[in-house]
Amino acid sequence: MIPQLEKLKRECLDAIAKATDTEQLQEVEVKFIGRKGELTNILRGVKDLNDNEKPVIGKLSNEIKNELEQAIAAKKQKIESKALNAQLEDPTFDVTAPGPDRQKGHIHPLSQVQKEVEDIFTSMGFMIKDGPEAESEYYNFEGLNIPAWHPARDMQDTFFIKNKEDKKHGRMVLRTHTSPVQVRTMEEFGAPLRMIVPGRTFRYEATDASHDTTFYQVEGLMIDKHISISHLKGVLKQFLSKLFGREVKVRIRPGYFPFVEPGLEVDFSCLICEGKGCRVCKKTGWVEFMGAGMVHENVLKAGGIDPKKWQGWAFGFGLTRLVMMRHGIDDIRHNLSGDLRFVNQF
Numbered sequence: 118m119i120p121q122l123e124k125l126k127r128e129c130l131d132a133i134a135k136a137t138d139t140e141q142l143q144e145v146e147v148k149f150i151g152r153k154g155e156l157t158n159i160l161r162g163v164k165d166l167n168d169n170e171k172p173v174i175g176k177l178s179n180e181i182k183n184e185l186e187q188a189i190a191a192k193k194q195k196i197e198s199k200a201l202n203a204q205l206e207d208p209t210f211d212v213t214a215p216g217p218d219r220q221k222g223h224i225h226p227l228s229q230v231q232k233e234v235e236d237i238f239t240s241m242g243f244m245i246k247d248g249p250e251a252e253s254e255y256y257n258f259e260g261l262n263i264p265a266w267h268p269a270r271d272m273q274d275t276f277f278i279k280n281k282e283d284k285k286h287g288r289m290v291l292r293t294h295t296s297p298v299q300v301r302t303m304e305e306f307g308a309p310l311r312m313i314v315p316g317r318t319f320r321y322e323a324t325d326a327s328h329d330t331t332f333y334q335v336e337g338l339m340i341d342k343h344i345s346i347s348h349l350k351g352v353l354k355q356f357l358s359k360l361f362g363r364e365v366k367v368r369i370r371p372g373y374f375p376f377v378e379p380g381l382e383v384d385f386s387c388l389i390c391e392g393k394g395c396r397v398c399k400k401t402g403w404v405e406f407m408g409a410g411m412v413h414e415n416v417l418k419a420g421g422i423d424p425k426k427w428q429g430w431a432f433g434f435g436l437t438r439l440v441m442m443r444h445g446i447d448d449i450r451h452n453l454s455g456d457l458r459f460v461n462q463f
């Protein structure tokens with residue numbers, strides 16, 4: 118087999134030397150060392166050799182393969198630089214002309230709107246906080262006044278993570294909302310406090326046009342002295358008007374969340390039909406936007422804040438749904454589909 122390999126090497130080096138352009142060189146590569154090439158065919162026979170021959174032939178064939186690959190790469194470079202030189206010498210070739218157009222990436226619509234939200238809230242003195250996506254049951258539920266027996270746990274279908282249970286913090290879950298960062302931040306900074314938390318949240322949902330298993334929320338929290346719901350309404354009106362570049366009406370209804378008292382649901386006037394009623398606002402003229410309310414005293418206590426001295430409000434809205442409203446996206450599942458036909462529209 119050794120003479121056969123040496124012959125193949127000579128023939129291939131000869132063909133490389135004769136090749137005058139990259140197409141010819143590629144043909145040589147395919148013929149000799151390609152997947153169905155001559156060298157590969159010879160190598161298939163190695164398994165039938167006896168134990169003494171196998172390592173010798175195996176080593177030699179690898180050496181030849183490396184040598185041929187290097188010779189092809191060197192020739193390719195030579196051909197290409199020759200072509201380039203010829204081009205440069207051509208008097209009609211314009212070296213200052215722009216090169217071929219490169220495809221540029223861009224920021225995903227969710228991240229674009231998140232950045233705008235962050236800018237508006239920082240301009241009002243809110244800090245941006247982050248929290249873990251794999252969260253403890255304690256911060257996701259108990260710290261927010263939702264004990265294990267509480268029926269409100271059923272409101273948020275949860276992905277549990279298989280791990281060792283911690284005595285204080287319980288099992289690990291994929292956070293069902295951004296609210297766990299409330300207690301974490303109170304523990305870290307105490308009062309007064311103004312923060313927002315944009316982040317990814319997860320629910321064990323049957324998906325449809327407006328529900329996904331992975332979506333983005335923005336949490337807001339303001340704790341200070343003499344804080345009331347009118348501050349919440351003012352901050353939200355300011356936020357929405359800046360975001361949409363026109364005045365947006367806000368409507369507040371009673372709602373229930375164990376971590377606020379009183380609890381609220383906040384809607385804004387539908388910007389698609391200007392409040393007249395359409396498919397997006399389900400003919401009501403209002404779009405459900407967020408849960409909110411005055412922070413429950415048990416939550417303040419869990420965060421180490423004295424409810425007799427401080428009050429505050431909190432809200433949590435769906436960033437993904439806000440992006441849908443902004444761009445008229447009719448199915449939430451497009452957002453994280455990774456489909457370039459979708460993202461390249463923004």
Ligand code: FA5
Pocket residue numbers: 293294295296320322327328329330331332334336374377405406407408409410431432433434435436437438449
């Ligand atoms: C909450 O998650 C509360 N943590 C909000 C809150 C914070 C209330 C602070 C009080 C104080 P809710 O489950 O309603 O609430 O979700 C809030 C928003 O997240 C919804 O209005 C909606 O916009 C969005 N959302 C909820 N589930 C989904 C889903 N499966 N897909 C997309 N968006 C969702």
